[in-house]
Each structure stands twice: as C-alpha cells, then as structure tokens.
Amino acid sequence: MVDALTSVLNWVALGAALWALVLVVLLRPPLPGRPDGWAYLGLLVLLELGLLAQAVVGFVNLATTDRDVEALTFGGYLLGALLVLPIAVFWALAERTRWGIAVLVIGCLVVPVLNLRLDQVWAAVPGV
Amino acid sequence: MSDPRPDAHPAAESGARPDAHPASESAPRLDAHPGSESGLRPEAHPAPEASSRPDEHPSAESDPGPGARLALEPDPHTPSHPTPEPAPSAEPHGQARPGLRAATRSGPGRLLIAVYALFALAACARSAVQLGTHFDRAPLAYLLSALAAVVYVVATVGLVRGSAASRRVAVVSCTVELVGVVAVGAFSLLDPAAFPDATVWSLFGRGYGFVPLVLPVLGLLWIRRSAAIAGAH
Numbered sequence: 001m002v003d004a005l006t007s008v009l010n011w012v013a014l015g016a017a018l019w020a021l022v023l024v025v026l027l028r029p030p031l032p033g034r035p036d037g038w039a040y041l042g043l044l045v046l047l048e049l050g051l052l053a054q055a056v057v058g059f060v061n062l063a064t065t066d067r068d069v070e071a072l073t074f075g076g077y078l079l080g081a082l083l084v085l086p087i088a089v090f091w092a093l094a095e096r097t098r099w100g101i102a103v104l105v106i107g108c109l110v111v112p113v114l115n116l117r118l119d120q121v122w123a124a125v126p127g128v
Numbered sequence: 129m130s131d132p133r134p135d136a137h138p139a140a141e142s143g144a145r146p147d148a149h150p151a152s153e154s155a156p157r158l159d160a161h162p163g164s165e166s167g168l169r170p171e172a173h174p175a176p177e178a179s180s181r182p183d184e185h186p187s188a189e190s191d192p193g194p195g196a197r198l199a200l201e202p203d204p205h206t207p208s209h210p211t212p213e214p215a216p217s218a219e220p221h222g223q224a225r226p227g228l229r230a231a232t233r234s235g236p237g238r239l240l241i242a243v244y245a246l247f248a249l250a251a252c253a254r255s256a257v258q259l260g261t262h263f264d265r266a267p268l269a270y271l272l273s274a275l276a277a278v279v280y281v282v283a284t285v286g287l288v289r290g291s292a293a294s295r296r297v298a299v300v301s302c303t304v305e306l307v308g309v310v311a312v313g314a315f316s317l318l319d320p321a322a323f324p325d326a327t328v329w330s331l332f333g334r335g336y337g338f339v340p341l342v343l344p345v346l347g348l349l350w351i352r353r354s355a356a357i358a359g360a361h
Contacts, residue, residue: 072261076253083249091242099235103242110246 005057006119009050010112016043017108020101029096030104044085044108051081051111058118067124074121081114231358232290232351240350243343244284247336251277251328258325266325272312273327276340279305283347295351302351306344309333313341 019040023030030040055078062074088107092100226234233241255277258270279301286298313332316323323330333340 070257070261072257073254076257080249080253084246087245088242091238091245095234095238097235097238099238102239106239106242106246 005050005054006115009047009054010115012043012047012050013108013111016040016047017105019043020104020108024098024101024105027098027101029093029101031093031096041089044089047108047111048082048085051085054115055079055082061122069124070121074118077114077118077121081111081118084110084114226358228292228295228355228358229290231354232287232295235354235357237287237350237354240343240346241284241287243339244280244287244347247328247340247343248277248280248284250336251280254328266323269323269325269327269330272308272329276305276308276328279308283344287347287351295355299348299351302344302347305340306348309340309344 020030023040028036030037032038032041058078059075062069062071084107088103088110092103092107094100231237251273255270255273258266258273263270283298283301283305286294286296286301288294309329309332312323312327312329316327316330326335328336328340332338
C-alpha cells in the first residue's frame with residue numbers, strides 16, 4: 001500500500017520490540033522521568049504518529065482506488081493498529097515487572113503483523 | 129511517586145497483620161534494585177521490607193492503581209478495618225497475601241490478559257466484518273467466529289476483574305475455548321468444505337500461529353496458579 005512508510009514502521013516496531021526485550025532482561029521499565037524511559041516512550045510516540053500517518057494515507061488510498069478492496073477489513077486494520085500501542089503502554093506500565101515490560105514486546109510485535117495483514121488485504125490475498 | 133507509604137506507618141506494629149499491600153504503584157519491584165533509578169523513589173525501603181513484611185512475591189502485589197480496587201470484594205480473611213487509613217487509598221490493609229485480584233492480574237497474568245485482550249479485539253473485529261458484510265457466504269464458520277469472539281471477550285473480562293466469580297466465568301470460557309479450538313480444528317481438517325472461509329479456530333488456529341490453541345491452556349493453568357499464589361501465605 002504505502003510500501004516505504006509501512007516497511008519503515010515495521011522495522012521501527014521490531015526495533016522497539018527488541019529494545020523492550022532488553023528492558024525485560026534488565027528489569028528496567030521505561031518509566032517517564034528517566035532519560036532512557038523518555039527515549040523509549042518517545043520512540044513509541046513516533047511509531048504511533050507514523051501509524052497515524054499510515055492510517056490517513058491508507059484511508060485516502062482506499063477512497064481513491066478503483067480496485068475492489070475489502071474496505072471494512074482494511075479500515076479495521078488501519079484503526080486497530082492505532083489502538084495497540086497506547087493500550088499496551090497503559091497496561092505494561094501499570095506493573096513494573098518483567099511481565100509488565102513483556103507486554104510492550106508483544107504490543108510492538110503486533111504492529112508488523114497488522115501491517116502484513118494490511119498489505120495482504122490491499123493486495124486481495126485471501127485472508128488467513 | 130512521592131506517595132506516603134501506607135505500610136510504613138506504625139500500624140504494622142499491631143503484629144499479626146503485616147502489610148502486604150502498599151496499595152499503590154509503589155510496590156517494591158523497582159526498589160528491589162538498590163542503587164538504581166534516578167531517585168524517583170526515595171523510599172527504597174529494604175528495612176520495613178525485611179523487618180515486618182514476609183511477602184516474597186513482589187510482582188504479585190502490583191496493581192494498576194488504587195482506584196481500580198475500590199469496588200472489589202474485601203478480602204474475607206481480613207478483619208474489617210473501621211478506622212480509615214491516612215493513606216490515599218481505600219485499600220483494606222492487613223492482608224499478608226496479594227489478594228485474588230492482584231494475583232490474577234499480575235506477573236504472568238498481566239501478559240496473559242494482554243494477549244487475551246488482543247485476541248478479543250481481533251476476533252470481534254473480524255467477526256463483525258464477517259457477519260456484517262457476507263454472512264451468507266459461510267454461516268456456520270461465521271457463527272463460530274462470533275462465538276469465539278464472545279468467548280475471548282468473556283475470558284478477558286473474567287481475568288481482568290479477578291474476583292472469585294469472574295475467575296469461574298473465565299474458567300468456563302477458557303474451557304469452551306479449548307473445546308472449540310480442538311473441535312473446530314479437527315472439523316475444519318476433516319471437512320474443509322464446511323469452512324469455506326477461515327475462523328480463528330480453523331486448523332487449530334494455524335492462521336494465528338496456534339496461539340488460540342495454547343491460550344486457553346495457559347489461561348486455565350494461570351487461574352490455578354494464581355489461586356495458589358493468592359492463598360499461599
């Protein structure tokens with residue numbers, strides 16, 4: 001769909017997942033108030049902004065394409081991708097344990113999966 | 129973050145009931161790392177910890193917030209506490225164990241609930257699309273999708289609430305889920321024609337990395353385990 005932006009977002013999300021994995025090992029939740037905490041949360045904010053841009057572009061593409069795209073599914077993935085990170089951060093930071101930080105790993109890994117499905121829906125690959 | 133630690137006050141001297149519930153975000157997890165972190169928590173409290181609090185499950189007593197617990201069941205093992213604590217929380221004090229809700233929601237439960245919520249969201253969205261746009265294409269598969277979505281939502285809510293009753297609901301829904309994923313998985317393998325379009329449970333959840341097959345097992349195990357944690361001390 002928006003190939004360049006989407007793949008950048010995927011790589012950033014994978015990087016953020018890896019970073020969160022390191023934080024799991026170090027048992028160091030990315031709390032606001034510490035430089036590294038701000039850095040990590042800032043990265044997630046950037047990622048979220050990127051996803052927002054992707055959603056805007058995606059909806060514009062959806063509205064202007066003359067191909068037959070499953071609009072509801074496509075829009076669902078675009079919007080669903082926006083929900084994942086905020087909810088994951090909220091749920092993760094409520095508990096400053098390894099398990100809490102691990103929620104961030106999962107949340108970040110979900111983003112590429114959603115983007116993959118987004119591309120599949122756009123290309124009209126039959127759904128899994 | 130500079131909350132007055134409710135457990136630091138002399139009530140602990142009453143002896144029989146050491147405070148296991150700091151009642152707020154300031155549970156010991158980070159403070160367990162002496163010398164870390166920027167002085168965010170001046171109350172790095174090895175001393176009260178060592179002297180009066182037998183809890184060794186720091187992770188199990190965390191809680192998303194004081195407000196979140198207010199509506200919850202008071203622990204039946206705790207004698208009621210007529211005098212309000214000076215703490216900014218209505219948490220009933222004096223339990224030596226994490227409490228069912230905290231035990232259910234923390235530690236591995238936190239990750240489990242996150243994955244459950246993810247599946248609830250995904251299954252609901254998918255089911256809504258299927259039912260709303262092309263229900264007649266594969267009614268059986270789509271009804272099963274809707275059932276799966278409902279089951280995931282119920283299980284998620286049951287785990288998040290973490291009361292005795294809601295945990296029983298979660299047990300039922302995890303069991304339904306397990307039966308469903310096995311039955312639909314087998315059925316979709318034997319008679320693919322009945323499932324022209326996929327559900328979450330088709331082929332044992334292969335389209336979702338077999339997570340739908342593993343999730344109910346983990347859910348049931350965790351419900352057992354967290355009951356043990358809550359009742360352990």
